[in-house]
Amino acid sequence: KNEVEQSPQNLTAQEGEFITINCSYSVGISALHWLQQHPGGGIVSLFMLSSGKKKHGRLIATINIQEKHSSLHITASHPRDSAVYICAVRVLQGGSEKLVFGKGTKLTVNP
Amino acid sequence: KAGVTQTPRYLIKTRGQQVTLSCSPISGHRSVSWYQQTPGQGLQFLFEYFSETQRNKGNFPGRFSGRQFSNSRSEMNVSTLELGDSALYLCASGIGPSGTGELFFGEGSRLTVL
Numbered sequence: 001k002n003e004v005e006q007s008p009q010n011l012t013a014q015e016g017e018f019i020t021i022n023c024s025y026s027v028g029i030s031a032l033h034w035l036q037q038h039p040g041g042g043i044v045s046l047f048m049l050s051s052g053k054k055k056h057g058r059l060i061a062t063i064n065i066q067e068k069h070s071s072l073h074i075t076a077s078h079p080r081d082s083a084v085y086i087c088a089v090r091v092l093q094g095g096s097e098k099l100v101f102g103k104g105t106k107l108t109v110n111p
Numbered sequence: 112k113a114g115v116t117q118t119p120r121y122l123i124k125t126r127g128q129q130v131t132l133s134c135s136p137i138s139g140h141r142s143v144s145w146y147q148q149t150p151g152q153g154l155q156f157l158f159e160y161f162s163e164t165q166r167n168k169g170n171f172p173g174r175f176s177g178r179q180f181s182n183s184r185s186e187m188n189v190s191t192l193e194l195g196d197s198a199l200y201l202c203a204s205g206i207g208p209s210g211t212g213e214l215f216f217g218e219g220s221r222l223t224v225l
Contacts (some may be wrong), residue, residue, distance in 0.1 A: 041221070
């Protein structure tokens with residue numbers, strides 16, 4: 001079992017729909033990142049969370065530390081939101097901290 | 112403000128060769144971390160440097176190494192290349208150690224090993 005599980009793996013939506021992407025992790029963490037990767041490889045950091053909720057424009061990220069779960073919401077989705085969304089957690093393993101990544105959620109928003 | 116710059120963007124090597132990749136962080140950032148992305152394994156953490164010191168290291172063989180210079184620029188080196196080393200190598204910079212702030216990623220260096 002992966003330490004970081006994302007769902008769904010693939011998501012297709014119509015423009016304007018509300019999108020939710022989920023991330024569950026099985027270990028204690030010091031922080032959680034939501035990342036966006038467009039075709040071609042470039043990665044943009046959307047949020048870094050250690051508790052609560054953050055909002056930036058149409059994007060909202062929440063984290064529940066007790067339940068080891070985070071969600072990324074996109075309101076009023078747009079075709080330009082089409083990308084792979086990756087959840088990453090910072091964990092302490094073997095005396096060293098490192099980022100562990102989920103497999104990503106591929107989002108396609110159709111006009 | 113210039114972003115994170117990775118060079119080269121694309122390169123092709125043959126098995127057994129070595130490769131050096133470079134990452135110039137955003138001005139003022141002292142943390143650089145490196146990641147490998149492959150279709151099969153996804154993104155994996157390689158190592159992190161802060162103020163010229165390696166702070167953390169992922170589960171990669173000793174063929175993968177890195178360093179950071181006094182101007183915060185970082186290089187990673189892969190020796191004795193294997194076919195499985197073909198991947199997109201990404202670096203990210205941050206003001207503090209990567210657990211303490213936002214990460215800013217470069218566009219990556221795409222390595223093909225033949």
